[in-house]
Amino acid sequence: MYSKFDLKISSFLYNSELNKHLEVGKKIYNNHGEQAKKNLKKFIYDNGHIDGTSMKDNWFQMEDVDVFISHSHQDIIKVQAFAGWLYDEFGLKAFVDSCVWGYCDELLKQIDDTYCKKSDNKTYSYELRNYTTSHVHIMLSTALTEMINKTECIMFYNTPNSVSLVDDLCAIKKQKKEITLSPWIYHELAMTSLVKICKPERRIPILEDAIVHNVFAERNTINVEYDVNTYLKDMVSLEENELKNWKRFYQILTHKLDGEDIPYINGYENIFSLDVLYNLPVLL
Numbered sequence: 001m002y003s004k005f006d007l008k009i010s011s012f013l014y015n016s017e018l019n020k021h022l023e024v025g026k027k028i029y030n031n032h033g034e035q036a037k038k039n040l041k042k043f044i045y046d047n048g049h050i051d052g053t054s055m056k057d058n059w060f061q062m063e064d065v066d067v068f069i070s071h072s073h074q075d076i077i078k079v080q081a082f083a084g085w086l087y088d089e090f091g092l093k094a095f096v097d098s099c100v101w102g103y104c105d106e107l108l109k110q111i112d113d114t115y116c117k118k119s120d121n122k123t124y125s126y127e128l129r130n131y132t133t134s135h136v137h138i139m140l141s142t143a144l145t146e147m148i149n150k151t152e153c154i155m156f157y158n159t160p161n162s163v164s165l166v167d168d169l170c171a172i173k174k175q176k177k178e179i180t181l182s183p184w185i186y187h188e189l190a191m192t193s194l195v196k197i198c199k200p201e202r203r204i205p206i207l208e209d210a211i212v213h214n215v216f217a218e219r220n221t222i223n224v225e226y227d228v229n230t231y232l233k234d235m236v237s238l239e240e241n242e243l244k245n246w247k248r249f250y251q252i253l254t255h256k257l258d259g260e261d262i263p264y265i266n267g268y269e270n271i272f273s274l275d276v277l278y279n280l281p282v283l284l
Contacts, residue, residue: 002200003278004154004192006235009082013240018081025084025094029076033099065095066274068151070188072162073098079157089247090273095151097144097188108136141187148188149195153274156189156235189231204275205268242280250276 009018067086071079076098083094116128148154156162162185251257253268253276 001148001150001154001192001195002152002198003274004235005156005238006158006232007082007155008158008237008239009078009243010240013243014078014081017244018078018085021084021088022077022081023084024088025080025082028083028087028094029080029096029099032095033103036100036103064093065151066092067094067153067155068148069094069096069155069157070162070185071096071098071157072159072185074161075157075159078159082157090250092273095147097147097184100140100143104136104140108133111136140184144184144188145191145195148191152200153277154188154192155238156185156192156232158232193231193234202272204278205271206279245280246273246277249280 067083069079069083076096079096079098083096086092086094111132112124112129116124116132118125248257250271250273253265253271255269
């Protein structure tokens, strides 16, 4: 992991910009989900044994991705559209976490129906169910951590569905406390604060030529703010203004945006789109 963003997308931006990319996002999501299911079924043996190490290693056995998106399942349609937008506009491959943890319950039921039912074949053994659940959940959490560790950019799709404000003792102290009801979101956010920051092997350019040419003059300043929440405080806020500027700057630098008022800048035609995002505070 190299970068992490607290993503807040307005309904206006979703309806006007992202929604048109939904079908592409659904295709990416479904492809990753099918790959995960196919891989996991290989490691449940007829004798009741489960190859936990191989299952964990193969849970996310897919092509390299650029962005890991953490989100509430209630936002799945919007997240799929965002994943499609990242691919169509920037060529970025996004991993949407729910395509795999959403399969967790299905996997558990498959295991429990086979190995945890009592002799009456109607009820489950409480002890065996606890045992299988703990194993599958620890394998998933480990696989999620490894995926976060090896993915360059982490984005948390922050909505009221994923994080809510609660009034408690913190409110008395005039503080805001953000909580999540999802154990997977909690785990993922916690891991972004624990895994080591690793700079990409490629050279990340500083867009000095673009600054000299005053390409991005008269733009709004990026709002970089840090949340008071323990795990969100280290994430850079990424909202509608930043997303629009990221797209525009990338199109200018890669000559995908034409117009009389658009300067032609050489040297950045093959720039990696995430590097433009990292340079936003400099460009604006």
